[in-house]
Amino acid sequence: MCVAVPSKIVEIDGDTATVEVTGTRSHARLDLIEDAEVGDYVLVHAGFAITTIDAEEAEETLALMTEVGLI
């Protein structure tokens, strides 16, 4: 429930986004964040995006997680 991986928004349909983590897609509601755009990274918590994350930071995290075999 808590440990979130940065998810990339690949599509937005109203209040709902399709997000992607290393090729796996799921849905996240966007009600709780401002001005999300396709290409942004978000942290998703229990089905809701709760924050956008700095893209550089997100990419660094994803690279590290891939490097140590977590994702």
Added chain:
Amino acid sequence: MSGARERIIAEARGLAEQVCAVADRPATLAHQFARYGLGQMLPPQVELLSGPGCPVCVTSAGEIDAALALARLPEVTIATFGDMVRVPGSDSTLAHERARGADVRVMLSPMEAVELAEKTDRQVVLLGVGFETTAPGVAVAVAEAKRRGLSNFTVLCTHKRLMPALEALMAAEDVAIDGLLAPGHVSTVIGWGAYRDFVARHHVPCVVAGFEPHEMLRAILALVRQLAEGRAQVENAYPGAVTERGNLKALAAIDRVFEPTDAEWRGLGIIPAGGMKLRAAYADLDATKRFGISIEEGREDPRCRCGEVLRGALRPPECGAFGRACTPAHPLGPCMVSSEGACAAAYKYGGAG
């Protein structure tokens, strides 16, 4: 392993030699630490303790009992996050009730419970569990159910508020905390500014930490540095995700639907303003009111020492039941149930948890 990470560790080691630091961290971090063996990399002066940061773990037995009572009603369908299903109440779990015929459904999002209520004639009860991270999503779901005029949707609200619990932790006599690693996810919502008052009053340094190894090490380094220099400030070591004022939209969602109330936390007892309840405008969506049940004091397994684990007063392997009467397959307490729990992490990855 990246060079940045090694540099951070080396620097943390160097600084830590000057200090004897005890740091607190939420259980999710406990899990991550055990998972990466980070605890063993740190110098012995830096001792990392679990805190009450796992939402499933701090849910009291009495709150689970209320969920169980609802699950036993023939007209009720329980909608819950997965971890809750196996958390023991006084004498049963939702998983047991499901095996006996109760309708218990696991969801990934509270909105699924709203959609479910729309499609069924059954009474859908959403278990509202967690801190300021999950509460906004549940608030959106509650407001949406109200807007749609659903007459078969209610919430059992056991949401918790982080700051009052930190106060209670500082008051606990069996724990001494030199510094606080604040949980990144809750902080994205409440903002790092929320810790400022706390830090000033208790003169205890506080660093907001992310959840990945390099992010945690960065936060530990900042904390150790503060201790070495005798400073007590709020620092944000998760700047890409956490702002000073937090997520205003999420805070507004919470405030619209919930108000603070006294609540029982496992391990910390009743904490003034430590929980959330539905505001009067949403009272008709309150499961305790609709079904006439109340949240009473529950009974925890006397062998289980989760309370002390959650206060950082006991390391999981020091519990007599750890790995014997209590395993992830047969958990006695919530800390062994949740994948975020300190006991489950210690069991799976070894170390002090």
